[in-house]
Amino acid sequence: MSTATLFIDGTWVAASDGGTREIHCPADGTLVGTVSEGTADDAVAAIAAARSAFDRGEWAAVPAPERGDFLLKVAARLQERKAEFARAETLDTGKRLVESEIDMDDIIGCFTYFGKLAGQNQGRLVDPGNAAVVSRIEYEPVGVCGLISPWNYPLLQSAWKIAPALAAGCTFVLKPSELTPHTCMLMMDVLDELGLPKGVANLVLGAGATVGAPLSEHVDVDLVSFTGGLETGKRIAAAASATVKKVALELGGKNPNIVFADADFDAALDNALNAAFVHSGQVCSAGARLIVEESIAERFTDELVRRAQLIRLGGPFDEDAETGPLISAAHRDKVTAYVQKGVAEGARLRCGGTWGTGDLEQGFYYTPTVLDQVERGMSVVVDEAFGPVVTVETFTGEEEAVAIGNDTHYGLAGAVWSQDAGKSQRVARRLRHGTIWINDFHPYLPQAEWGGFGQSGVGRELGPTGLSEYQEAKHIYHNIDPQVTGWFADRKEEQ
Numbered sequence: 001m002s003t004a005t006l007f008i009d010g011t012w013v014a015a016s017d018g019g020t021r022e023i024h025c026p027a028d029g030t031l032v033g034t035v036s037e038g039t040a041d042d043a044v045a046a047i048a049a050a051r052s053a054f055d056r057g058e059w060a061a062v063p064a065p066e067r068g069d070f071l072l073k074v075a076a077r078l079q080e081r082k083a084e085f086a087r088a089e090t091l092d093t094g095k096r097l098v099e100s101e102i103d104m105d106d107i108i109g110c111f112t113y114f115g116k117l118a119g120q121n122q123g124r125l126v127d128p129g130n131a132a133v134v135s136r137i138e139y140e141p142v143g144v145c146g147l148i149s150p151w152n153y154p155l156l157q158s159a160w161k162i163a164p165a166l167a168a169g170c171t172f173v174l175k176p177s178e179l180t181p182h183t184c185m186l187m188m189d190v191l192d193e194l195g196l197p198k199g200v201a202n203l204v205l206g207a208g209a210t211v212g213a214p215l216s217e218h219v220d221v222d223l224v225s226f227t228g229g230l231e232t233g234k235r236i237a238a239a240a241s242a243t244v245k246k247v248a249l250e251l252g253g254k255n256p257n258i259v260f261a262d263a264d265f266d267a268a269l270d271n272a273l274n275a276a277f278v279h280s281g282q283v284c285s286a287g288a289r290l291i292v293e294e295s296i297a298e299r300f301t302d303e304l305v306r307r308a309q310l311i312r313l314g315g316p317f318d319e320d321a322e323t324g325p326l327i328s329a330a331h332r333d334k335v336t337a338y339v340q341k342g343v344a345e346g347a348r349l350r351c352g353g354t355w356g357t358g359d360l361e362q363g364f365y366y367t368p369t370v371l372d373q374v375e376r377g378m379s380v381v382v383d384e385a386f387g388p389v390v391t392v393e394t395f396t397g398e399e400e401a402v403a404i405g406n407d408t409h410y411g412l413a414g415a416v417w418s419q420d421a422g423k424s425q426r427v428a429r430r431l432r433h434g435t436i437w438i439n440d441f442h443p444y445l446p447q448a449e450w451g452g453f454g455q456s457g458v459g460r461e462l463g464p465t466g467l468s469e470y471q472e473a474k475h476i477y478h479n480i481d482p483q484v485t486g487w488f489a490d491r492k493e494e495q
């Protein structure tokens, strides 16, 4: 691709200062491509294009069912180009090709879901209790949206924003992570080739503080929807408050995976590995906090450690590999320091805690890590690792399981493993997290809301609420038989 990789007002342009950035595959350091490194001026130009397109009203005026049809065409085109997209995602992130293919299926499912939902909510009539009044609620697009996404699921997390924004009739400026831009560029290509009016979809690339910040600060942006880390989320919410923007935040998690003694042992164990180590733990909902009932804890942990040591690390196209690298050297340093701090605080390192060796030295591999003998309050129990690190805590009985599972400032997701349906349901209801799986881990559905309690975020993506985030409810109250109210007397005779 050329370095004209910003998409502003329907045109591919280079950064205004000619800046570029090389993207390297984290699995082996190979050069994937060179893209434009946008400036703050580029972000402001993209906002202006989105504002002008919104104010012209072309996209919002398209009837909602037809906007939905457009999303269904996007889904069909993504299906046709699935292999190209999956390969690009894998090269940018280092994740296994099969994972990128699964992500593509989820992305296609997301566009299909919002495509069908778009035409379904045409407002509602309200009974005003007065025969002379027609009162109705209409849902209008919120306006210009700033969409900021992370590197772990670059297109998927962007799709969760793009699809409902377009369904609602909004215009947007998308800013993906500077580390993983390629699939978002391909997405703009699809939207453009399918004829989305110019200025409706805009893409800026570059560092968060430079091209991301204007999306939360600029007065012409009506909503900022952000997925990423807690500290960045706080900065975005604070910046957005100056113009009272709507803010949607999808942040991190420290997600409890609670295993009762009466769980199906093999299924719980296998899923505990998935929960913690899929995508090398770079998943917001990773089950990084394993909480096991005391009576089975030793056997469960021993087996977890044995199995974790068998996990095969490797590059995205290595068919024997089961999980891949971390995203960058800087991130691997962060995970390394995180584990070292935990050990210094008293956690016992049962396995992992090392970098990949041999061929893996070309990439940013970190071995699956299990820490036990941890205490509530230790940094490894409180903070998100966002790497292949799981801590093991123990409990006795339901009360303690719930207390430990809720002992976090986050509240994104969690799981309960038990063959006692009543107990699982009771515990699930009491856990303060946005998603609870019972006897499963990780599935998410486009038709089910996703988001966090506590400091895991504000608002919801997916499901009907995921569309409402991009809409304003307007009440139109029509008095068809206006009368003089007589509230203020007409004192003509006194004048």
Ligand SMILES: NC(=O)c1ccc[n+]([C@@H]2O[C@H](COP(=O)([O-])OP(=O)(O)OC[C@H]3O[C@@H](n4cnc5c(N)ncnc54)[C@H](O)[C@@H]3O)[C@@H](O)[C@H]2O)c1
Pocket (backbone or CB within 6 Å): 148, 149, 150, 151, 152, 153, 157, 175, 176, 177, 178, 206, 207, 208, 209, 211, 212, 213, 216, 227, 228, 229, 230, 232, 233, 235, 236, 250, 251, 252, 253, 283, 284, 285, 384, 386, 412, 451, 452, 456, 457
């Ligand atoms: N809740 C969810 O659904 C969900 C999903 C995926 C990832 N996450 C979270 O994302 C985090 C990992 O992603 P990350 O490292 O890319 O996060 P990050 O916060 O570092 O970056 C996310 C995005 O924000 C941009 N950004 C950084 N500073 C900015 C600023 N000042 N203004 C505007 N934009 C700015 C970045 O360039 C990037 O595009 C983890 O904490 C993970 O849990 C959450």
Ligand SMILES: C[N+](C)(C)CC=O
Pocket (backbone or CB within 6 Å): 152, 153, 156, 282, 283, 284, 285, 444
């Ligand atoms: C939301 N999810 C699970 C797809 C990705 C989180 O990092």
